[in-house]
Amino acid sequence: MGLPGGLLRLRRLLLVLWTTVLGVVTAVLTGVLAGPAWAATGLVWAGVLGWGWVMLGRNWRSWRYAERADDLLISRGVLWHEQTVVPYGRMQLVEVTSGPLERRFALASVQLHTAAAASDAKIPGLAPAEAERLRDRLTELGEARSAGL
Template sequence: METGTEAGTSGPEWVGLPGGLLSLRRLLLALWTGLLAAVTAALAGVFLGPAWAAVGGCWLLGLAWGWVLLGRNWRSWRYAERADDLLISRGVLWREQTVVPYGRMQLVEVTSGPLERRFGLACVQLHTAAAASDARIPGLAPAEAERLRDRLTALGEARSAGL
């Protein structure tokens, strides 16, 4: 049986997220687990005795587990621009693929919070008429987010004008 590439037709060209989002999420994970480990160790040391302060080290297992999971989640995010729609794919255990037709887009936003700006990141948020079909692409470079916003807006206007 032939696949799409063997038959001469190619599938969508997927684009992954840059590494800044992974760095930000791992930094936040390390900060929170470090804080929890310190608080747990201090409380256990004060109320149960100095030997129990080592219980705070259990949070290091959570840090290691979260570190791996964040990497897998980050690698699962990708998007592809096709002729008539935008594909967004994400998820490790439960794979989710969102298809947003250009003609159905009502609003394309680029947002960036304080931590995202510090790491040079932005998020593209797509709004459609159906509330459940809103989609987003997090962790993009601001220039790429603005390029994508402008392209999607132009394609959305062209497609909706043809309706």
């Protein structure tokens, strides 16, 4: 399953905000210090915006997660592709987090912890209802298949 559109909207909005601010600041600074013609350097940020817009879209599309019979599979990344498989029995803790901005966009992240700190399995930008369903489902499956270390 892929991620809902909210995360992409949030990330793109942040990108637009930051590139606009930085673009205006660069344009004003260079325009005042080096002459009005130099204000055009602010346009570099427009390029960054366009590139980031595409990259965010690609990254967002690359996120996949699947609840399989005995494990959870998370796949992500375009250039640096990574797949993580966590057997349900190894889950120590499942947490749902949601920051202020994420709440504004009705988003929540689910993070799984195992005994190994390196197995970082996080699914960002889920709808809160889906995040809670996933949490409950994972905890239930984890309990059924739980094992020690």
